[in-house]
Amino acid sequence: MIQKIINRIFKNDTLRGFIRKEFIQALRDVRMRMLLFVMPLIQLTVFGLALSNEVKNIRLGFVHAPNDIVAKHLADRCFASNWFIRPRETNGDAFQWIQSGDADAVLVVPPGGLTKSIEEGKGRLQLLVDATNAMRARSVENYVQRILIAYQKDTVTTTANPDRFSLDVRVLYNPSMETAVFLVPGVMVMILCLLTIILTSMALAREKEIGTFETLISAPVRTWEILVGKTLPYFILGMIDVPLIIAAGMVFFGVPLRGAVWEIALSSAIFIATTVSVGTLISTMAKNQQQAMMGGFIFLFPAIQLSGIMFPLDNMPAVLKIFTYLNPLKYFVTVLRNVMLKGGDPMVVWSNVGAMAVLAAAALWLSFKRFHQTLD
């Protein structure tokens, strides 16, 4: 049975010719070759290097008199930490410093200096934070607070000994908490998706637009031969990109690959089968390339946002969570992260691959059905 199917696919001259034509068409243009093999690497590198949600390089303004010893020590501690840097100097007051965009936060000592204020038993310090970025602002406050507590622990003896209780924290899987390690599997899913869906749908729509689709229908080829012939090349191109991107992630960013390679290969194959089917489905609804591209976009954008690639899905409203269960990207990125970072837990891998396979089957069936209809 399987032998028969393989024979029908691989010992089929029509199909072979078809696939060869599609490959030539996809790869003859230098710009297209660049797009398929060089661009993914550049994208991966840029996003892997550039994107980081750590809060650092905070420009902290700190004005104090030279003889204000406590303030001076605090300032030294702030700038010795890796969080804060000194902003450009200003002539205006603290508020203007932030308004002009030169400083992200300013520490203001009380009139007369911090040292004197502590001697008087008040010791009030004010922190002005630019809270346009709310997330960043909260971290800024936290960092300053931490430095203050550490400073007081070292200098002042208090009734409560802060060392009596300690939390020992261990960070697993990504101990240095690199953004790239987390993001690279996600970027890989994104790139694969963008390439396969848009290229497949546009290749089919192109035949419609140019009018060669009619020629195809009247030629002695069967429906499934057209479908396989038009989609298999993009499936193969997508599969070539997988090891390329993973290798780049490992070499450039030290992303670990702790699980089995075959698990990645299997899940990639199922995923790309799904995206290629989605691409076909879109092309059956589109009249020309522009529509195909817009259709691809309408699918892709929400799919990427609701996948957990960039934003956590945990706190999402329940109504929208339903959509995430229909999202192949979500399953694939979960599998990739689990396999690459955590070594691949069988339960996680198989439940997600299973869900993805169901979606792939549905997409394949639907696209075949729709494709058949458009031909009639």
Place this chain on the structure above:
Amino acid sequence: MTFDFSVTRTLSMAKKEVRHILQDPFTLAVALGFPLLLLTFFGYVIDFNVKNIRLLAVDSDHSRASRQLMEVFESSQYFKLTAAPSSGQIVHLLDEEKAKAVLMIEPGFGKDWARNRTAKAQVILDGADNSIAGTILTYLSGIQAAALKKLSGEEFRQTITLKTRFLYNPELNSQWFVIPGLTVVIIGIISILLTALTVAREWENGSMELLLSTPVRPLEIIIGKLAPYILIGLGAVVTVYLAARGLFQVPFKGNHLLYLVACALFLGTTLAQGLVISVVARQQALAIQLANITGMLPSLLLSGFIFPIESMPRFFQIFTSILPAKWFMVIIRGIFLKGAGLLDLKTPFIALFIINVVLIFIAAKSFKKDLEP
């Protein structure tokens, strides 16, 4: 060469383009649905505050102190505590994605505390998502202080008290940060995407030659073809503005005219960019990929919309300066929340203006060169 520009011809070009758009349900869906989709998504779906973190608590001590410690975690509202059966398979539970963190309290915790020795508890974090892990770490430092207070029943007396004033967004509402930024993302994506396709489509269909043989001048073709997209872009600006003010109650502290000027400047750069792409690519399939790479991804990821530019490595901090989206983002947020004026925003305005002029120059030049036989 005499300067010959006909408004009628330009208008009829624009009319033709509008008819194209209206006939195409997909383009229409993207132009109208996309801003709404982004608004709902970033306004309601994404929650940047990490809360309800699934924390497994393994209490092998069962003392008063260990129970108090767990109470501190629970009352912080950041964590959702579940008691774990045994301590044998902790890492396994993280592998299975059942929890984000595990709190382990070894036997002897209560005794150590009672005897005035350092009582130690351990927290194991799933660091795969580094940003969540980073947030949890910040929470933990607060928990440590709270736990100390709860266990000892007395306050850690501070000689210096810190009072923080959060300017521009005192309640730290993350939507105030995200929603105005959407203006950048929506214009960046829609106008680059749509214009990249329009001229490429005419070339691919061969109708560009046809157009050029008519009395319509190249400049009229460009302006006529771009006019509808300028309207779509401005429509997106207004939509986001109304949603920000009405739905999300984001304050607008700046000058409306300045805001509009900035939007027009940015719209100009994106349209020019789309035009350059479509002239260079000449094929729709290629144009769309180029638009994605140079337009959509940078305006979403490298503009400072979510991922702060300050945290990028030095090279990228400089590199992103050639992206108009970065400067426009600074301007939009400055005008919206800070009420910044032209003087505060002179650097981003000058940068955006230069990029605008350069891009329009390149677009005009490449289009002209393209037309010569």
